Amino acid sequence: MRASFCDQSWGQWVAEAALSVKDKVFNLIPPVLLAVVVLFWGLGPARLTANPTTLLVAVCVTMGIIQALEFVHERHAGWRWNGRELFTDVFYVVLGFNAIDFLSTHLAEDPLKALKTALHIGTPWTLQLPFVVQVALIVFLIEFGQYWMHRLMHNNPLFWLTHAPHHHITQLNALKGAVGNPIELFLISLSVVALFDFSLQALFCAANVGTLVSSFAHANVRSDPPPFYAFFFTTIRNHSLHHSVPYEDTRCNYANSLILIDRMFGTFRDGEADTVGQDDRKRLTIPEQFVFPFVPLITAIQARRNVSAPPGPR
Numbered sequence: 001m002r003a004s005f006c007d008q009s010w011g012q013w014v015a016e017a018a019l020s021v022k023d024k025v026f027n028l029i030p031p032v033l034l035a036v037v038v039l040f041w042g043l044g045p046a047r048l049t050a051n052p053t054t055l056l057v058a059v060c061v062t063m064g065i066i067q068a069l070e071f072v073h074e075r076h077a078g079w080r081w082n083g084r085e086l087f088t089d090v091f092y093v094v095l096g097f098n099a100i101d102f103l104s105t106h107l108a109e110d111p112l113k114a115l116k117t118a119l120h121i122g123t124p125w126t127l128q129l130p131f132v133v134q135v136a137l138i139v140f141l142i143e144f145g146q147y148w149m150h151r152l153m154h155n156n157p158l159f160w161l162t163h164a165p166h167h168h169i170t171q172l173n174a175l176k177g178a179v180g181n182p183i184e185l186f187l188i189s190l191s192v193v194a195l196f197d198f199s200l201q202a203l204f205c206a207a208n209v210g211t212l213v214s215s216f217a218h219a220n221v222r223s224d225p226p227p228f229y230a231f232f233f234t235t236i237r238n239h240s241l242h243h244s245v246p247y248e249d250t251r252c253n254y255a256n257s258l259i260l261i262d263r264m265f266g267t268f269r270d271g272e273a274d275t276v277g278q279d280d281r282k283r284l285t286i287p288e289q290f291v292f293p294f295v296p297l298i299t300a301i302q303a304r305r306n307v308s309a310p311p312g313p314r
């Protein structure tokens with residue numbers, strides 16, 4: 001009996017030690033991958049780093065790695081990925097790469113570039129900055145715009161209608177940052193970066209960094225990065241709090257990737273939520289996510305029709 005008790009204690013100790021080592025390794029994965037991404041775009045061969053196809057591949061690989069980590073070290077069993085979630089998440093990733101990217105390029109980025117040319121605006125100084133500083137500046141510019149757009153969405157009923165579908169997701173996974181109503185996805189993609197001159201590699205690197213951080217911030221991965229990372233970048237711990245069920249509790253931690261901006265503007269809140277969703281936690285289907293902003297209008301028109309329609313035969 002005594003021997004089996006000792007064996008059990010020993011086995012338990014080994015299991016706990018292994019889990020502790022695994023936790024420590026996983027806590028370091030976000031900063032290590034961040035360094036790998038910056039080194040690749042900063043030092044990689046130009047034939048690769050100046051090619052837009054490389055960015056597409058790098059972003060897909062980044063999301064794929066983080067999604068795969070969910071199966072190795074899960075945070076919550078209730079957030080486990082299944083076929084239905086996979087279909088929805090992949091649908092929105094493809095939508096983002098195609099329709100949303102097309103709209104933001106043609107309706108926002110190209111007009112800004114034309115304006116920059118017409119007004120002879122040039123920022124040659126930004127091109128002279130060291131690579132890492134350029135990347136940091138691009139990430140800050142993108143995140144600054146996204147922060148205020150996101151905050152507006154949580155403080156204005158009309159804008160909230162476009163953003164609410166993202167909050168109706170009932171579990172968090174690596175690709176969930178891409179899920180939302182298309183109007184919101186377009187609005188959140190707007191930025192002023194096109195007005196500045198940056199190297200192509202710095203632009204691609206910033207896009208890759210944004211994908212990396214926001215994918216980790218939505219991922220069902222048991223990984224709590226060290227303070228030197230969590231002070232600057234959004235983590236799943238703090239972003240899950242933003243996905244809390246009570247609406248009032250969502251009004252914090254707005255930054256998609258750069259939580260530093262929440263610290264700057266007083267909206268940072270430390271904490272974590274394991275139950276996510278909105279209202280009665282009803283999971284929306286893709287068609288429901290698409291029509292969500294128009295539901296009040298459709299309901300009002302239907303109510304008006306019902307009032308004006310002559311009473312039917314009894």
Ligand SMILES: [Zn+2]
Pocket residue numbers: 150154163167242250
């Ligand atoms: Zn939000």
Ligand SMILES: [Zn+2]
Pocket residue numbers: 166176177218239243
């Ligand atoms: Zn989110």
